[in-house]
Amino acid sequence: MAAREYAVSGRTKDSPVIWFPREVEEAWEQKRTRGENASFIAGGTVIQMQREQGVPCPSHLISLENINEMNGIVRMDSYLRIGALNSLEDVRKSHEVQQYFPCLAEAVRNIAAPAVRNRGTIGGNLMYGKGDTVPALLVLDASVSYFYAGSPHTLPVLDFLENKVDGLVTAFWIPYPINENRRSFSFYNKVGRRESFSLSVVNAAGRMELGEDGRVQKAALAAGGGNIPAQCLEEVENRLCGSHLSLETLQELYSLMLDTFTPPSDDFFSAAYKQKTAANLILSQLYSNAERNGGKEKDG
Secondary structure: OOOEEEOOOOOOOOOOEEEEOOOHHHHHHHHHHHHHHEEEEOOOHHHHHHHHOOOOOOOEEEEOOOOHHHOOEEEEOOEEEEEOOOEHHHHHHOHHHHHHOHHHHHHHHOOOOHHHHHHOEHHHHHHOOOOOOHHHHHHOOOEEEEEEOOEEEEEEHHHHHHOOOOOEEEEEEEEOOOOOOOEEEEEEEEEEEEEEOOOEEEEEEEEEEEOOOOOEEEEEEEEEEOOEEEEEOHHHHHHHOOOOOOHHHHHHHHHHHHHHOOOOOOOOOOHHHHHHHHHHHHHHHHHHHHHHHOOOOOOO
16 A cells, blocks of 8 residues: 555645655655655654754655554563554553563653653664663663665664664564573663753663572673763673672772773763763662672672
């Protein structure tokens, strides 16, 4: 079925034409045909914000709202599949997300106001490039499916971002914990200028799996926010693995964070401030969980 044009009553020459494709392939062809004169639109929160900032609206908007395959939150074997068109509030309220991936639910809870979460989509949050969900998706080993150049593809979220893929995001895939009985915890935290109603200054997420002896078996840490491309903190993760969450380890991690997390400065905050803030966010969470898990003994 061909894409349907939506003609706005009283439309002026500067108003965009809105198209409503019903399939991913059709949406991609619409964008390929019109190039820079067209943009995909889902919740529309980013385009609305850009218009308020004086950025011209494209002459063609390709609405994705009628593409059923881009919706739904469902368990598929060992993965939770989240359609890119699901609203942020859909993700936050999902029982599966709350039970198995609480750091993602917490990340969404910290995004903007309820009205924005009801309209904004998780796919749009990734494509925005400054989305608060990205660190949580990274530590959860999430992958993203997207349509590009006539065919579907899937990449880890980190590779998708680093390669700056210009594709149509269709879904996210998050692996369920392999051993649900293993001692584990996750967290997400954010520092912003006005709580959740502004871009983050810094946000951070983490996920830990502990062995029977209390040592860290697996660690995943990421930080980003604002104008900071989300970063996986691999050197800090490597230092954690095999260690107890002891005060000695945490003190060492603080110095390592300052050396390896490399955010840019901006008009409001220096790089050094962001480094210290990220280190404090992560280490305060590790310390709190070490208290609950009795893991603050010295490494031996």
